């Protein structure tokens with residue numbers, strides 16, 4: 126048995142498919158590649174494949190992680206060659222490496238992610254820029270930002286997600302337009318999505334605030350507790 | 359006319375399920391528009407998830423794109439959020455592959471699968487910026503064509519379409535497109551173009567035929583052009599093994615209604631159930647060889663990466679050596695860990711056994727369609743199966759560990775009485791009681807009841823639909839009966855939607871006006887209960903000065919002219935008459951035995 130961790134990018138062509146769609150897409154591509162997949166046990170065995178952190182709908186990405194088990198040892202170069210051939214336009218494999226089958230799952234290593242949320246409108250007027258600045262300041266000055274979620278037992282639970290915002294800076298240049306640079310905690314210990322963050326930002330400002338669909342979000346990279354390569358064989 | 363590619367990125371962030379509009383799926387085919395002689399867009403008048411499950415789409419997409427000088431792209435009915443955005447932004451409906459507006463294609467070809475999608479057809483034409491009526495479209499516009507089961511009586515749509523293809527189009531469609539590419543350079547009028555095309559196999563040009571009415575009744579369908587055939591004969595594939603079959607169909611990103619590989623075992627069905635249009639229009643039965651099926655299955659799995667393959671046909675357990683096929687399939691598929699499934703099971707022990715060999719894992723529920731609950735009524739519709747056989751098959755299933763059944767019935771069948779309807783309750787009760795002890799745990803039954811819709815080209819084409827008020831009464835009998843029965847889950851079809859479907863299934867050309875009014879009134883997705891508004895339809899019929907009941911409740915006489923009399927499905931009218939007489943005869947026998 127062997128385990129391969131790989132990185133990939135997702136561009137706008139494939140930004141509008143869901144996490145489940147992504148999983149299905151990768152698994153079908155792997156099946157077409159004829160690489161010797163390792164399957165789970167049980168009634169309906171499925172290939173042992175995971176993505177480190179779900180990508181929200183509409184979000185492009187620069188360095189995502191996935192991992193997959195094979196029943197034999199597969200050379201990372203061979204893996205890339207075989208799989209890349211089966212991926213649709215919009216997804217690109219950038220790297221692959223063998224890791225120990227004993228190492229924790231890639232999903233368990235995710236701690237945070239960094240994002241750039243770019244205003245689609247390239248030259249926003251000064252009014253809009255200062256609105257965004259103000260509401261960002263207001264949002265960050267809060268001690269508590271509450272996120273409500275229904276849990277598995279159908280109960281509503283509230284969490285203070287303010288501590289999950291590690292960084293939120295505004296960046297404006299005439300040529301590139303307006304961008305928010307975010308670092309948000311993510312993973313099994315809890316976290317928030319950039320979409321939720323933008324929703325909160327909107328909630329702070331008058332109606333002139335740009336709507337959600339006026340932003341293009343890009344996930345630059347995932348941040349791990351451990352170097353995801355350190356467990357290499 | 360708008361001819362640039364439609365930029366959709368801004369729209370995608372504002373709609374539900376944006377993946378419906380992406381294109382760029384695995385195996386989708388994007389060709390250079392300037393490199394081909396004819397361009398067609400296949401239009402499916404329902405949502406992406408529904409259309410992408412349609413086997414006809416996959417077959418035709420493959421058989422056209424196989425040719426280097428032809429291209430086919432796809433478009434589906436946009437959901438209302440996307441429709442609104444297109445209209446607000448004055449953007450035309452676009453094809454998924456190239457994102458080009460529909461108006462740049464030579465042909466827009468609609469798949470006509472069910473009557474309740476007709477409003478979507480017109481709405482899509484409107485969103486594409488085409489005049490609705492064929493008369494108002496010059497040669498500069500794409501030809502609007504249609505095919506599929508509803509093309510066997512397309513009269514309510516006739517004024518909007520340039521031509522229909524009757525029958526199985528995978529061989530003739532590429533020929534027709536090539537011919538069109540040639541003709542477009544030489545002929546100067548649309549009429550000449552259509553005249554030339556009308557001589558192709560299976561082609562029906564509605565403007566060459568004129569229905570004549572006397573006192574509101576259709577009396578004759580007059581042929582207007584001598585070149586056109588007296589009756590248009592359906593086309594069909596003679597040798598299935600030699601027909602093109604898609605082994606690399608488009609694999610959707612979002613889950614389609616049927617999200618698996620499909621291999622077709624045979625076409626047609628020899629059972630001859632009298633209500634079943636598919637059984638008649640897909641005659642004769644043509645079988646694919648086992649070698650070919652195995653070879654196709656292997657390439658399908660390789661070409662798609664699916665982990666399930668469906669052995670499809672109208673009645674797959676009727677495939678001559680099905681058990682051998684299933685065994686051979688296992689050899690081909692197990693290395694890739696592919697499941698094999700049968701879509702439709704016959705209600706007999708043999709089929710249950712087969713389902714069992716195919717199924718590994720949890721045995722949740724098996725699906726059967728007895729259609730009627732009394733033996734008498736089953737004889738009327740020619741679903742010849744005795745109660746004994748039903749129970750022995752279900753018993754076998756219970757013994758094999760199946761924990762539930764899904765049963766399909768119809769109400770409103772010709773000669774049906776309240777007794778036949780109550781028999782559905784009795785039968786389900788009996789099933790529950792008989793197997794209570796034999797089953798490990800209780801048996802879950804789900805019953806789905808639809809309303810019979812008389813269809814063209816069947817022995818019941820002369821029969822009226824049961825009156826709406828009585829349909830509702832009978833649904834009520836079932837509803838209250840099942841309410842008091844534990845462990846049975848009952849669902850039924852909207853009676854008004856079935857009524858409307860009956861209106862159009864045997865409708866004539868005059869209905870086109872009601873259709874146009876309905877679309878203007880906002881009717882869309884009539885097959886979806888959350889969108890269906892009977893009231894809007896009533897208004898539309900009032901405006902068109904037509905009565906729904908005249909169509910749904912019409913009892914035709916054998917000598918009457920039927921709106922589809924000029925369309926030949928290759929079964930003689932005499933056969934239908936004979937079958938109809940036999941059906942009604944079963945009823946008489948019963949009466950005299952009383």
Ligand code: SF4
Pocket residue numbers: 627628629630631634635636637672673
């Ligand atoms: S209902 Fe089924 S078995 Fe009967 S004729 Fe139609 S397809 Fe065949």
